[in-house]
Amino acid sequence: MLLRQLEYLVALSRERHFARAARSCHVSQPALSEGLRKLEEELGVPLVRRGRSYEGLTPEGERILVRARRILADRDALEHEAGALRTGLSGRLRIGAVPTASGAVALLTGPFCAAHPLVTVEVRAGLRSRDVLGGVRDFELDAGITYLHRELGEEFRAVPLYEERYVLLTDAANSLAPGPTATWQDASRLPLCLLDGAMEGRRVIDEVFAGAGLRAVPRLETDSVAALFAQVRAGRWASVVPYAWLHVFGVPPGMRAVPLTAPERTVPVGLVVSAREPAPVLARALTGLADGVDVAGALEHLPGEA
Known part of the structure; x- marks a missing residue:
């Protein structure tokens, strides 16, 4: 009864x-x-502040909540271990990922499902970095794929997967960037469409611009990768996107992707799980597989390239 x-x-x-x-608990x-x-x-x-509607947990409730999440996570881990x-x-493996990591997720879930046919996988894509880490910390996610360029803390264990690098995405017909490469200064002068400013992927791009003494002022922002590609395809906008996205989307017809240089900047992306011991069996299996998958090598070339 207590667990319930x-x-x-x-x-x-x-x-x-x-x-x-109540519906989620059936x-x-x-x-x-x-x-x-x-x-x-x-x-x-x-535990609960009660009014005409839910008003949040009491301070005591917030402290009990931390324990409750750990108890339920330990119960699930015990059941998975016994199974x-x-x-x-x-069981069910829950993975959360930032938008830029779609290609890396697919490179891990395929071999994981092949190796463990009785496990189902739930992927929550398009999360903000803080939501990925919060989900792992609160036991709502078994693993996350996010940026590793900031201090994670002792509560997490990280497995580096690849270095994110950037390209300038434009509409080919308008030739906003006609050369084989472009600089970040070139990009700053173009009408830009970028991810929403609250997203970690956008903050990384802003940091690169700032490191070069530049400031990007996008005329259009979106929290959707698909919407960003659609806006650039329309011909009015350019964008700065991770090269890893092209592994998923390719370079759509009528568009160009040129490497960004001066400065050349990469940002580490990796798999993050809870550092608690003993590690849950599903998280342990995923990190073990990630250690043996060459995600960086796979993302280096676009599908169909030699």
Whole structure:
């Protein structure tokens, strides 16, 4: 019963709505509310701020939530470990990734599913870097793929995968960048369409511009990779994108991608899991596979290239 009540607390924190939390736990809203009240009675502290709608957790509830997430994660890890001993690895592997890492995710999930046919994989793509790390820290993700250029802290273990580098993406017909390469100064003079300024991938690009004494002022911003390509394809805009994106999208007809130089800048991207020991069996299996996959080499060439 205690585990079920802890599930209710975690679900309410995640959904921030009593009815949605109840649906996610496959119970009625009164059953969820009653379970939370009983948990408060058993622990002797208030956990939920109650009003006409969900108003958040109390300070005591926030502290209990941290423990609840760890207890439920340990339960899931125990079940996966026991299942692996019985029939081989099974369960659900949850991976979160920043938008630029789509190619790397695919290079890992293919061989992972082939090696572990009883495991299903859930990929949450397009997350912000802080959401990837927060999901791993709060046990809502088993692993994440994100940037490694900032300090992660002792709570995470990282496996480097590749170095992200950048190209200038333009519409070929308008020849905004006619040469075989372009500089960051060239890019700063063009009408730019870039990712949203709150996204880590955009902040990295802004840092490169700033390091060269430049400032990019995009006329158009989006949080969608597909929308960015569509805007550039329309012919009015140019963009700075990671070369790894081209491994997924290729260079669409009517568009050009030229390497950006002066300065040449790369940013490390890697697989991140919780550093807790013993490591959950699914995360352990994924990191073991990542150590043996040449993601950098695979992303070096576009599909179809020799």
